[in-house]
Each structure stands twice: as structure tokens, then as C-alpha cells.
Amino acid sequence: MIKITEELTKPLLIDGAMSTALEQLGADTNNPLWTASVLAHQPALVKEVHQAYFKVGARLAITDTYQANVPAFINNGYSERQAHQLIRRAVILAKEARDEYQQATGTYNYVAGALGPYGAYLANGSEYTGDYHLSTAEYQQFHRPRLTDILSVGVDVLAIETQPRLDEVLAELDLVKKLAPGTLCYVSFSLKDHTSLPDGTSLSVAARTVAKYSNVFAIGVNCIPLEEVTAAIETIRTVTDKPVIAYPNSSAIYDPQTKTWRYPRGHRRLTSYLPQWFTAGLTIIGGCCTTTPQDIAEIHEYLKGGDKDA
Template sequence: MPSNTKLSRLLDAGADLIVDGALATELEAHGCNLEDALWSAKVLLEQPQLVKRVHRDYFRAGANVAITASYQATPLGFARRGITEEAALERVALSVRLADEARREHLIEHPEAGPLLIAGSVGPYGAYLADGSEYRGDYILSRNEFLEFHRPRIAALVEAGVDLLACETLPSLPEAEALLALIKEFDVESWLSFTLRDGGHISDGTPLAQVARLCGDQPLVAAVGVNCVPLELVSPALDALGNATDMPLIAYPNSGETYDAVTKMWGPAAAGDSPAGPGSQQPESLAAGAAVWRGLGARLIGGCCRTTPDDIAAVARPSENPLPRGGMNCLRWLPR
């Protein structure tokens, strides 16, 4: 058993948890220019207190889980700026401290908020490339190359005290397999969430059923699911996962807009047939989709790119976020 099992114990106790929303979107709303290969990790260098402010905004909105600003914070990425590996990993650790400070401050003001978790973001190699590869999965690395890329950041996140790892926006099976080896190496609970080619396959074409079976065999994986996918793909993806595993599922899609990796801009969803299949409909909002996704087994729901604290607040409202398994009262026994 890993030393920290807060997430699995919450899920075993019957909790349905709210994950936070987009970090970069809110940082841009506060005036940050993120047109940069480091993306939100740039703010760890320039205005770290803004990161804490955004974490607090999401806790106020009702999030139970904060994802750190380490998605694109890698030694290789920082090296492009002439930053040493030691200094880069200190920024990774800083991302954990900022989330933890936001949690502590929120619990002082709202002690009734219940257990709040910090998930250390582990973005894919494609995020380091900063060319949209995390939505294609078309890069090829050896297992050792994946391990060498991810190990230093994971070590820094674990040492800094995260409650779990969020291995997120994963587009390929080989990278997921390497991350599972590191999760075991560091004995840390995690979730794995993937990007999609369509409603039944991750971005490199691997069937979601195969991904579900792979993760279901790993005792340190507390949940599996999807993130940064269009709203309309969530239901078919959860259905495919749920047919292959009975483990908890997670979903935190984007707003439904389309990302252009060349211009690094978001725009309206592309016209034409839905990648989820003919006749598929996109939910009107994150909150509107949440009730359906819970019925398909999603125990953790949040938002990714272009979602806001208002979106998370809508998901967290009692009328739209029933906790039929006992609600937050069942969480009181867990340590914070």
C-alpha cells in the first residue's frame, strides 16, 4: 500500500469529487501572456502568487481537488531558458507549495470544506514539444526515454508532498505504460487521463477498452478517464471505459472549442460530423453533462482548457451535483 491513499479512501467512502478547471485560462484572465513554450509554467517563474490566487478561486468555487501548475514544468523545458535542472525542479516543488498554501488558507476560512487534495500534474512529452502533440500521440520515444523524461518531475512532486499524481492529457499507450512503471517506482497513487481520437480510442488509436484493462490491473491507479476533450466525446468515452472496468472514472473536458496548435488559439468547434459518431450531441455546458457522466461512472468531474471557476461552481452546486452515496459528510473521518 502507498503511504498516501487519500484519493482511493475518499472514493471507497462513496465521495463524488469535483476537480478544478483551467489554470492557464484564469492566468490569462489575470493578464498573463502565455504565448510561450512553457505555457502556465512560465508563471511559476514570473508571478507565482497568481497561481495560488487561481487555486483559491477554484476552492471557493467548490473544487475538492487542485491540479498543480506543473503540466509543462519540466527540466528540458526550463533548460531552453538557461535554467538548471536543480532550479527547474525547485519550480516544480513550488507549484505544490502554492496549491498547498491555497488549500490551507481556504480551510482556515472554510473549515467545513472537507478534505481537499493536491494532484501533481504530470503532462505528456507532447506538452514539452508545445506543438499540439498531446492531441495526436504521434511522437515515438523508447521506454527508457519516457522514463528519463518523466522521472525527475515525478520525484520532485512526490518529495514536495502531493496527495497523488494527475498523469493527464496522455495521447499514447507506450507513454502511459512508462508512467505506470514510475508510479510503481515512487509508490504514489495516481489517476491517468487521456486525450481522444474519437469516442472509443485514445489519440494514438489504442482502444479505450485496452487502456481500461491496463489501468485496472494497477493497484496504484485510483481512477482512469479523459481530459481536454470536447464535451461530446465524454459520454462515449466513459461508456467504453465503463464496459471494460469497474474502477472509478474521471472526466474533465475542455469547453468544447477547438484548439489550433499553430496559432495556439481556441475557436468555435469545427463543423461537420462529430468524432463521437453521427447524431452525437454536445452538452450545453460542463454542468449539464456532469449528471450524465456520473451515471456512466465518473466519480471525479472537473474542467480543462477554457473552463472557469464559474463552470466548476455550476458543477458543484448541490442541485446539479447530488452526492447519492452519502455526500461530503462521509468524508469527515479522513485527515486533511
């Protein structure tokens, strides 16, 4: 098995949104558990989404555990035992899709265990505002059960993603160091603007700080507008030589009350930004909310040397 870090001499393609793809398959994600609810009622659809992304060229699948955490499941009527089973199911589904793809093609792809922030559990959009604060011990108490479940099934890397607060990220990284010190992680922040996190920490300080962890193999941003990605990449590259990861949304604007997205005027395709992103120093690329397998297919074609003017 090739380690993911050995492949980062060239751009690596990750998947796109789980939510948008599930909705296209008819799943209802408009609830406090968001995509995690599908793990209980229509798990085959989650696996189908992973398969769809692999088929169009994605090399890294992110598990459907972003909003899957024990307190959220319990708050929505599940037992603690069921909550753990559903978290583990999410990882199993991604690994099954990966293994079946490998059997069919001979290509080994990667699975990233997603650790969404505490703000995702609050289900009020605070992963984009950072409007909450816990102690280190409280953050770790929240993240430990899900992390333990993910590690029990096994993943290639951990995705500490859509993170609005540096203090929470450091608590998570310290917890990983304690429970599984050899496990590779990437850290991906949400942003207030291209220079700062929602909690007010500058992106350069945040990137420099997490880069000190030896098991952090990539640092970047996700679920930010396409227009902000270039400056974010440039900022990160000024403070670390570690690979930069970016998987933005499609610049649609999120309404946390209705849990829906709307597109601004003049909306451009993700692929139109790729030349400037790679020039700025991007290594790992994919899509977040409102992106689809079609978007990932277009990026794949670009990386193969297809339509450079997309």
C-alpha cells in the same frame, strides 16, 4: 486526513483550467512554457487560481506542472537548478492554497501532482496526436526529474493526464511503482475519438491495461470535447469498476500554432451534460482548457442539488 478513495462513494469535484484562469488574471501564457512560465514571473497568480477553484467548491487541485519539466525550462533559458525550484514551487503553491483553505473552513482538499506527456514538452499539440515515440527508458528519463521534485514536496495523488500514448503511460506507472509504490495515481487519456487514443490504441484496451496497477485509483479522459465524454465513460465502465474521471474542455477547438481556442456554433454549457455523464457512471468531474472557476461553481451547484436544468 481522509484518503481521496474514501470519498468516491459520491461525485468528487476537481478544478478547471489553469491557463484560462491565469489569462483572465492578466498572465501571458502564449509561449513554449505555457502556464509554467507564470511560475517564474507571477507565482502569486498561480496560487490565486488554486484559491479561486477551492472557493467555488473544487476538492482537488491539479498542480501547475503539466508543462513544467526540466528540459523545457532549460530550453527557455533557465538553469537546471532553477528548473527544479520552479517545479517544486508549483506544488508548494497548490499546497499553500489548500492548507489556507483548510484553516479557514476546516475542509481538507486534495492536491494532484500533474505529469503531462512528453508531447506537452514538444509544445506542438502532439499531446492530442501522439505523434512521437520514445523507448521506455527514454520516457522514464524524461519524467523522472519532475516526478522526483513533485514527490519531494509531497502530494495526495499523481495526475498522469492528457496522455495520447499507452506506452508512455505504462512507462510512467512503472516509474512511479519504482520510486513511490504507495502513491495513488489517476490516469487520464486524450482521445482521437471516443473509442481510441491518438496512438491508435483502443480506449477499452488502454483502460483495462492501466486498471491492473493497484495504485491507479481512477481512469478517464480529459481535454476532449463535451460531446465525446458520455461514450468514453461508457467504454471505460465496460472494462473496469474503478472510478471514472472526466474533465473535458468546453468543446472549443485548439490551434497549436497560435495556442488559442475558438468555440463552435451551438456551444452548450458543461452542466447540461452532467445528467448523462453521471448516468453513464462518472465519479470524478472537473474542467480542462477553456473552463473557468465559473464552470466549476456551476457544477458545484448542480452537485448540491441546485439548477438541474443548467
